[in-house]
Amino acid sequence: QIVPRGPQEVPRASRHLQAPQIVPRGPQEVPRASRHLQETPNRAWRPSGGAEPFEHLKLRMLNGTHSALAYLGIVAGYEVVAEAIRDEEIERFIDDLWRKEITESLVSPPITNLNEYARQLKSRYRNLEIRHLLEQIAMDGSQKLPQRILAPLFENLSAGKPYKRLLMVVAAWFRYIERRSKYAQPGLHDPLQEELIRAARNASDDGALAENLLQTAPVFGDLPTHRIADELVATLGQIGDIYDTTRLEGVRQ
Numbered sequence: 001q002i003v004p005r006g007p008q009e010v011p012r013a014s015r016h017l018q019a020p021q022i023v024p025r026g027p028q029e030v031p032r033a034s035r036h037l038q039e040t041p042n043r044a045w046r047p048s049g050g051a052e053p054f055e056h057l058k059l060r061m062l063n064g065t066h067s068a069l070a071y072l073g074i075v076a077g078y079e080v081v082a083e084a085i086r087d088e089e090i091e092r093f094i095d096d097l098w099r100k101e102i103t104e105s106l107v108s109p110p111i112t113n114l115n116e117y118a119r120q121l122k123s124r125y126r127n128l129e130i131r132h133l134l135e136q137i138a139m140d141g142s143q144k145l146p147q148r149i150l151a152p153l154f155e156n157l158s159a160g161k162p163y164k165r166l167l168m169v170v171a172a173w174f175r176y177i178e179r180r181s182k183y184a185q186p187g188l189h190d191p192l193q194e195e196l197i198r199a200a201r202n203a204s205d206d207g208a209l210a211e212n213l214l215q216t217a218p219v220f221g222d223l224p225t226h227r228i229a230d231e232l233v234a235t236l237g238q239i240g241d242i243y244d245t246t247r248l249e250g251v252r253q
Contacts, residue, residue, distance in 0.1 A: 053109040060102045061114070062121060064148040064169075065094055069125070070137035071172035075179070075239065081132040085125040094122070097165040104161045105152035139189040141173050142196065142219045149173075154223055164235075167228060171235040174213050178203070192218060206236040 066081070072093065073084030085091050098118040108114055124130070153166035180188045181200035188197060199212035210232045214225040 053107050056106055057109065057112070057114075057117075059147050060105060060152055061098065061117060063144065064102055064152070065097060065121065065125075066137050067141070067144055067148050068094060068097060068165075068169045068172075070134045071141075071169060071176045073134045074138055075172055075175050079134060081125050081134065081137070082128045082130060084134060085122065091122075093165060093168070097169075101156060101162050101165050102152060105155050135186070135189075138176065140191065141176075142190050142192040142216070145170070145173060146219060146221075150220070150223065153228075157224075157227060164231070167231060167235055168239075170228075171232055171239055174200075174209055174232075174236060175239055177213065178209060192216065207233050210236060 069081055069084045069090070072090055073079075073081070073087075076084070076087065076090065078084040078087070085094065095118075099115070103114045103118075106114070149166055149169050153163050153170070155161075156163040156166065177188060177196050178200045180186065181197040187193065190196060195216060195218075196213065199216060200209060203209035203212050210229060214220055214229060214232070
């Protein structure tokens, strides 16, 4: 059983991996972003359109890449964020995920340098003093991925923008579920674990795995999953069963 570690076991993690903060300040005021997202200390934020751009920024740039690192890293055999991001292929994948897909899905808040924010996030991910367990991040995937990964994936798909790296994260999550279901690995730790495990155990191949898990209504709902089903099966094949991160070289757009 995975037991979340206390503050003494994850030194300074909460500070270093701080997301942009949305602080309600009254009906006439706007959310205040954290200093990590400012281009310079002297430039004030002048956000428009309410909190939504900031919420999307945090969910996709930070939480989305955390989930990507968790599932890709676990399947590749890593335990913590700093180890996974130091894998050359995973690092390149995360860089491209930020630059080519996640940023394409965002309406950037004013005075936001997304490339600089990604650089700062990666610097914190690489900090070996922060023992941020991938298994902790991977918990509750059915609750986290719809906002972090599926929303930008289907937005980009509908807009004709790149989405195949986001699809790779979904495939890695499916492979993660499969391993927890069939190969005597630790539990899934998800509110929908019974439904997800049953779907994976009833799959005899990647096609059935994709079909069964895409039918998990609380996760995929009314999303047009038929548009990604065939590509998802091919992506599962690209990942393979025993993961080799050099296979990520094939994700190019």
